[in-house]
Amino acid sequence: MLALLIAIALPIGCVTALAAATAYRTITGAIETAQIRAADEFAIRTRIWYRGALRSLLSFGTATAEAGLSPELCREAGLKMLAQVRGFSAVLVRGADGQLCTAALDAGIDAQTLDRTATRLRDLPAVAPWSGIDLGKSHYDQATIGNRRYLTVHTENPTASGAGLREALLLIEPEVLENVFDLGEGGTDMEVALVSQGSGVVASRGDGEALGWLPRDARLPQALERWRAPSRQGDERVYVARMVAEPDFYVVASFNDSREQAARIQFAVLLLAPLLTLTLLCIVYLRAIDRHCVRWLRSIEAAARSRATARRAARAAVADDMPSDIRSVAEAFNIMVDEQEVRQRRLQTALDDNRFLVRELHHRVKNSLQVVQSYIGLTKRDYRDEARLALADAECRVHVLSAAYRFTLADGEMQPVRVDLFLEDVVTMISNLIRRRDQWISGRIETAATLSVDRIIPLGFLVADVASRVLRSTPGVRITLTVHDLDDTTIEVAIEADREIVHQEPPRLFAGLLAQIEAVQSGPPEGRNLGRWRVSHKG
Numbered sequence: 001m002l003a004l005l006i007a008i009a010l011p012i013g014c015v016t017a018l019a020a021a022t023a024y025r026t027i028t029g030a031i032e033t034a035q036i037r038a039a040d041e042f043a044i045r046t047r048i049w050y051r052g053a054l055r056s057l058l059s060f061g062t063a064t065a066e067a068g069l070s071p072e073l074c075r076e077a078g079l080k081m082l083a084q085v086r087g088f089s090a091v092l093v094r095g096a097d098g099q100l101c102t103a104a105l106d107a108g109i110d111a112q113t114l115d116r117t118a119t120r121l122r123d124l125p126a127v128a129p130w131s132g133i134d135l136g137k138s139h140y141d142q143a144t145i146g147n148r149r150y151l152t153v154h155t156e157n158p159t160a161s162g163a164g165l166r167e168a169l170l171l172i173e174p175e176v177l178e179n180v181f182d183l184g185e186g187g188t189d190m191e192v193a194l195v196s197q198g199s200g201v202v203a204s205r206g207d208g209e210a211l212g213w214l215p216r217d218a219r220l221p222q223a224l225e226r227w228r229a230p231s232r233q234g235d236e237r238v239y240v241a242r243m244v245a246e247p248d249f250y251v252v253a254s255f256n257d258s259r260e261q262a263a264r265i266q267f268a269v270l271l272l273a274p275l276l277t278l279t280l281l282c283i284v285y286l287r288a289i290d291r292h293c294v295r296w297l298r299s300i301e302a303a304a305r306s307r308a309t310a311r312r313a314a315r316a317a318v319a320d321d322m323p324s325d326i327r328s329v330a331e332a333f334n335i336m337v338d339e340q341e342v343r344q345r346r347l348q349t350a351l352d353d354n355r356f357l358v359r360e361l362h363h364r365v366k367n368s369l370q371v372v373q374s375y376i377g378l379t380k381r382d383y384r385d386e387a388r389l390a391l392a393d394a395e396c397r398v399h400v401l402s403a404a405y406r407f408t409l410a411d412g413e414m415q416p417v418r419v420d421l422f423l424e425d426v427v428t429m430i431s432n433l434i435r436r437r438d439q440w441i442s443g444r445i446e447t448a449a450t451l452s453v454d455r456i457i458p459l460g461f462l463v464a465d466v467a468s469r470v471l472r473s474t475p476g477v478r479i480t481l482t483v484h485d486l487d488d489t490t491i492e493v494a495i496e497a498d499r500e501i502v503h504q505e506p507p508r509l510f511a512g513l514l515a516q517i518e519a520v521q522s523g524p525p526e527g528r529n530l531g532r533w534r535v536s537h538k539g
Contacts, residue, residue, distance in 0.1 A: 012274075012278055013274075013275055013278060016270075016271065016274040016275060016278070017271055017275075019270070020267055020270035020271040020274075021267070021271075023266075023267070023270055024263060024264075024266070024267035024270075027263045027266065027267075028260065028263055031259050031260065031263065032226065035190075035226065035238065035240050035253070035255050036224065036226055036240055038190065038192075038240070038253060039192070039224070039240035039241065039242045039251055039252075039253040040224060040242050042180075042192050042242070042251045042253065043242035043243070043244050043250075043251040045180045046177070046180060046194055046244045046251055047130055047244055047245070049177060049180050050140055050153065050244075050245065051130065051133075051135070053153045053170060053172060054135055054138055054153050054155060055135070056085065056088075056170070057091070057153055057155060057168050057169075057170040058135060058136070058155060058165070058168065060077075060078070060081055060091065060093070060168075061093045061155075061165045061168035062164075062165050064077060064078075064093050064095075064101060064165075065093060065095040065096070065163055065164060065165040065166075066163045066164075066165075068163060069101070071099070071100070071101055074093065074101035074103075075101065075102065075103045076103075077103075078091045078093070078101065078102070078103025079103045079105070081103075082103060082104075082105050083105070086176065087172050087173045087175065087176030088105075088170065088171075088172055089104065089105050089106055089109070089150060089171045089172060089173055090102070090103065090104035090105065090106065090109045090114060090150075090169075090170070090171040091103050091104075091168070091169065091170050091171070092111075092114040092115065092117075092118055092167070092168065092169040092170075093165065093167075093168050094118075094165075094166050094167040094168070095160075095163065095164070095165065095166060096160040096161050096162055096163065096164040096165070096166045097163075098166075100115070102114050102115075104171075106145075106146075106148070108145065108146045109145055109146075109171070113145055114169060114171075117143050117145075117152060117169060117171075118154060118167060118169045120143075121139045121141060121152060121154040121169070122139075122154075122156060122167075124139045124141060124198070125139075125247050125248075126138060126139060127139065127140055127245035127246060127247075127249065128245065128246040128247075130245070135155070136155050136156070136157055137155065137156050137157065137158075138153070138154065138155045139152070139153075139154040139155075140152070140153060140154075140196075140245055140249055141154075141196065141198070141199055142174070142196070142199050142202055143171070145171075149174055150171040150172060150173065150174070151171070151172040151173070151174055151176075151177055151202065151203075152169065152170070152171060152172075153169070153170040153172065154167075154168070154169045154170075155167070155168050156168075174202070174203055177194070177202070177203045178203045178204075178205060180203075189255060189256050189258045189259065190253055190254060190255045190256075191204065191205070191213045191253065191254045192204065192205055192251065192252070192253040192254075193205075193211070193214065193251070193252055193253075194244065194249070194250075194251055195214075195218075195249075195250055195251070195252055196248055196249050197218065197220055197248035197250075198248055201214075202249075211232070212231060212232045212233035213231050213232070213233065213237065213254045214231065214232055214252070214254070215229045215230070215231060215232075215237075215239055215252070215254075216229065216230050216231060216232050216234075217229065219239075219241065220248060220250065221241035221242060221243050221250055222243070223242075223243055224240075224241070224242045224243070225240070225241050226238070226239070226240045226241075227239055231254070236257075237254050237255065237256065237257075238254065238255045238257075239252060239253070239254050239255075240252070240253045240255075241253075284325070284329075296317075296319075296322055296323070296326045296330070297326065299316060299317045299330075300316045300326075300329060300330055300333055302314075303315060303316040303317075303333065304316075304333070314337075315333075315334045315337060316329075316330035316331075316333045316334055317330065318330050318331060318334070359409070359412055359413065362405060362408075362409055362414065363409060365405060366402060366405035366406055366409060369398055369401050369402035369405060370402050372398050373395055373398040373399050373402055376391055376394055376395040376398060377395055379391060380392060380395065389434075389472060392433045392434050393434070393464075393468055395433055396429060396430060396433050396434060396464050396468065397461060397464060399426075399429045399433070400426060400429075400457060400460035400461055400464055401457060403422060403425045403426065403429070403460070404417060404422065404453050404456050404457045404460065405453070407421060407422055407425075407456075408453040408456075414453065416450035416451060416452055416453075417450060417451060417452075417453060417456040418448070418449075418450055419445070419447055419449045419450065419451055419456070419459075419483060419491065419537075420445040420446075420447055420448065420449075420483065422456055422459075422460065423443060423445050423459075423460070423463065423481065423483060424443055424445055426460045426463055426464060427441055427442065427443040427463075427481055429464075430463075430464060430467050430468070430471075434467070434468050434471050434472070435471055436471070436475070438475060438476045439471055439474075439475070439476060439477055439478070439479075440477075440478040440479070441467060441471070441478070441479040441480075441481070442478075442479075442480055442481070443480070443481040443482075443483070444480065444481070444482045444483070444484075445481070445482075445483040446483065446484045446485070447483050447484060447485050447491050449485065449491050449537045450537065450538075451535070451537055454516070455516065455517050455518065455535075457516075458512075458513040458514075458516040458517045459493070459513075459517050459519075459535070461513055462510070462513045462514070462517065462519075462531075462533075463481060463493075463495065465506075465507070465509075465510065465513070466495050466530050466531050467479055467481075467495065469504065470497060470501060470530060473502075473504075474497070474499075474501060477497050477498065477499060477501070478497065478498040479495060479496070479497055479498075479530070480495070480496050480497075480498075481493075481494075481495055482494045482495075482496070486534065489536055489537060489538065490534055490535070490536050490537070491534070491535050491537065492522065492532065492533070492534050492535075493519075493531075493532070493533050493534075493535060494522075494529070494531070494532040494533075495529075495530040495531050495532075496528050496529055496530060497528050497530055498528070499528065500527050500528060501525075501527070501528065501530065503525050503526065503530075514533070517533075517535060518535065518536060519533040519534065519535045520533065520534045520535075521533050522534055
């Protein structure tokens with residue numbers, strides 16, 4: 001029996017050690033992946049922030065240059081723009097004709113200072129395009145004016161002519177970018193900084209107030225790199241760096257060893273705890289054999305096996321003539337079964353509560369969308385022409401989302417949406433929000449098909465997009481939306497006008513909508529036909 005026990009225990013110990021080692025490698029791999037992902041996310045945040053600031057600068061500079069404003073009017077426009085955007089401190093715009101326009105919220109920043117800053121930035125290497133989107137020759141850096149430090153965004157077009165924009169410069173307070181580096185609840189074991197090889201640290205966040213956590217030897221990443229190196233303080237740390245804007249703008253993140261230390265402790269626990277438990281079980285097993293208690297152990301085993309088949313778990317038999325150790329095991333087993341039943345009831349209660357919370361969440365999303373739609377509708381009253389049309393388009397799309405949630409949660413649970421009810425609501429909404437008085441849109445929807453909310457929303461967007469583009473470009477037009485069943489599992493959606501229409505290239509988002517709907521285009525739009533698609537459903 002002892003040899004049999006050893007033959008059983010030895011393989012279990014080996015498997016336990018192998019499982020612990022595998023778990024340790026898996027955990028450390030997950031930690032490395034999480035560190036790389038964290039640095040990559042901060043790099044993406046920074047790219048998006050700088051790209052947004054550059055777009056704002058290009059929009060303001062282009063509008064100012066093309067408007068041909070005088071320096072005084074241009075300065076007033078610049079001050080208004082700076083006051084509206086938190087963190088923007090100064091702006092410089094130079095048109096193709098050489099006219100210079102400057103504005104600054106800080107009285108210590110004058111036109112000569114801005115011009116000198118722009119001249120310095122012209123000599124820096126231009127950042128490379130990101131994701132294939134080229135916004136011109138641009139430079140990112142920082143500048144110190146007086147006793148204050150500013151982030152700089154600079155763009156230039158030396159070949160500009162006419163009323164075009166030749167050069168623009170924007171100064172931004174560093175605190176705005178530092179908010180992008182918000183580490184959240186997971187930032188207790190990491191620091192992150194945006195570094196320029198030419199001008200040093202641009203922004204940083206983390207537990208360490210000083211910058212001693214940075215690597216002792218600066219390392220310019222080619223793309224995304226992870227390495228271990230000594231810090232400026234002398235301790236060994238893990239670093240992950242991600243290029244933000246070539247040639248020398250990158251994010252570097254540092255992590256302490258707390259998670260690796262926890263993984264090593266967990267490895268020791270996973271390795272030793274099962275082995276100790278196995279040893280204890282072997283001792284108990286030998287003692288039970290020595291005291292001839294096999295029948296009581298079989299009783300407990302039978303009770304344990306019955307848990308897999310019986311609806312109500314069986315209890316181990318407890319008798320007065322049982323050995324004290326076996327009696328304790330049987331009673332502990334019964335207590336465990338009782339606790340497990342209590343836990344199962346609690347889990348079922350928690351599951352019911354979670355379902356209720358999910359329904360409440362979707363209900364609040366629906367209410368929030370209705371509030372957003374109402375706010376856009378109120379704001380639209382203060383605008384005219386293109387701005388009013390743009391707000392109407394936005395209100396139209398928010399209404400599509402709100403209507404989808406309203407229909408899918410009609411009975412309190414997420415359910416498929418009736419295509420006819422939803423599209424009739426969308427047609428009414430387009431008629432109320434986008435249609436002019438001399439225009440008309442109507443629907444002939446003859447189907448009882450249903451689609452999931454993930455497919456009905458892009459279908460509403462598709463109808464709204466096609467109708468909106470035609471209504472905005474064709475006065476007096478009448479549009480008809482037709483939906484009918486082709487067979488038990490396919491419907492056809494068609495949009496037609498009452499006259500020949502000059503068709504435009506649909507936006508790139510259009511193909512994504514068709515993919516989400518899982519729709520097949522029956523034919524290209526031509527003449528009066530604005531579009532015709534076949535959509536499959538479950539019937």
